[in-house]
Amino acid sequence: MGRIAYVNGRFVRHAEAAVHIEDRGYQFSDGVYEVWAVLDGKLADSAGHFARLKRSLGELRIPAPMSDAALKIVLAETVRKNRIREGLVYLQVTRGVAPRDHPFPDPPPVPAIVITAKAVDPAIAKQRAQKGAAVVTTPENRWGRCDIKTVSLLPNVLAKQKAKEAGAVEAWFVDDLGLVTEGASSNAWIVDAAGVLRTRDIQANILRGVTRASLLALIDGLGVTFEERPFTPAEAKSAKEAFITGAGTLVLPIVRIDGANVGNGAPGPVAKRLRHLYIEHARRGAD
Ligand code: PDD
Numbered sequence: 001m002g003r004i005a006y007v008n009g010r011f012v013r014h015a016e017a018a019v020h021i022e023d024r025g026y027q028f029s030d031g032v033y034e035v036w037a038v039l040d041g042k043l044a045d046s047a048g049h050f051a052r053l054k055r056s057l058g059e060l061r062i063p064a065p066m067s068d069a070a071l072k073i074v075l076a077e078t079v080r081k082n083r084i085r086e087g088l089v090y091l092q093v094t095r096g097v098a099p100r101d102h103p104f105p106d107p108p109p110v111p112a113i114v115i116t117a118k119a120v121d122p123a124i125a126k127q128r129a130q131k132g133a134a135v136v137t138t139p140e141n142r143w144g145r146c147d148i149k150t151v152s153l154l155p156n157v158l159a160k161q162k163a164k165e166a167g168a169v170e171a172w173f174v175d176d177l178g179l180v181t182e183g184a185s186s187n188a189w190i191v192d193a194a195g196v197l198r199t200r201d202i203q204a205n206i207l208r209g210v211t212r213a214s215l216l217a218l219i220d221g222l223g224v225t226f227e228e229r230p231f232t233p234a235e236a237k238s239a240k241e242a243f244i245t246g247a248g249t250l251v252l253p254i255v256r257i258d259g260a261n262v263g264n265g266a267p268g269p270v271a272k273r274l275r276h277l278y279i280e281h282a283r284r285g286a287d
Contacts, residue, residue: 004081006074006115011081014116023112024095028102029152031094031112032056035247037282038079038087038117044247044282046072048210053091056149061104062095065113072287078115087119088248092151125250129275132255132267134168135183135244137233140175140205146182147204156184166259169252170244172233175205179230182206186246190231190239191270200230211245211278218277224270233257241268243275250282251275 003014025031034053037044050068057064066074075089096109142155159171163184170183180188181200187209189199197219202208219226236242242254242262251274253267262268 003116003118004078006078006113008112008114011077017114017116019094019112019114020097022097022100024098024105024109025092025112025151026094027100029150030060031092031151032060032062032149033090033092033151034149035091036075036089037247037250038084038089039279039283041079041085042287043075043079043089045210045214045285046287048213049247052149052208052210053093057093059145059148060095060150062093062111063108065093065111074115078117082117082119084117084119086122086125087117089115089117091115094151128169129250129252130267132253132265133170133244134163134166134256134259135170135172135188135242135254136163136166136168136258137174137180138162138171140173140181142173142205145204146206147202147208149207159184168256169249170254172236172257174233177230178232180233180236181230182209183244183246186244186249186252187212188236189243189245190236191241191268192231192235192239195225195240197224197226197270198229198231201228209245211247211250214281215245215251215274215278218281219274237262239263241271243267243271245278251278 004011005014005017007017034049036049092114094112096112098105098109138159163171172183172188173181175181182188191197237257237260240263244252253271255262255265
């Protein structure tokens, strides 16, 4: 059976799934999205992603396309129809379809919704985590509301391409103060030279990562020294460890930054432990 997508109320064959040419997501990036990791066929950290979706929609004044209860059923059905055990579910909601004009259409159109799911090979993901991955740094050039998970991702796309061409999995944005904000699709962490686990504090210039928030709750009580404090690329390069978090990568050790080894160039004990802890937590809590 081929892939199935959910588009505006209907399950359709992925190859034939389409949206209207005057969808405001297509024309203006006027929409938001969410990505859930799927573990054992269930959505990981479901509540956190639902809460952030609600917030993103609210910030753009786009009405929810359906109740949370209905959305849960549609998401689960998309996972089931695509027979996903380990993978990702992608949800996009845009303001809807209207003749092209910049202000919000009045009366508001019906929001457009698309859901897709794809499988991830757990063996490949595991192998990558065991080896560790590389990141490159790049100047921050995104807008000031990166806390809203909008589909407006062109700077992220360009940064990821730069990373790919350098043999890296992620690009870390560096702001005007010379501090790492976050990755193009993940949050950034280090265990600094003094052994302090650090990730930057939550402001409008980064996404409030659901994986980040769950990990913060998990490390509470582990006895790990932790600070919500930004770091420079130089601090990251001389750190003991580095890693990224996100629904796409869960917790992924970073072993090279701009071509320089982090620590001894192999995943460190904190990153490995936190990956294990997070996956256990996500499997336990998945629904
Ligand atoms: N990205 N920062 C950015 C810019 C992101 O796009 C993401 C997620 C994160 C991590 O958030 P979370 O832990 O809630 O997944 C941080 C998704 C996976 C994506 O764009 O595919």
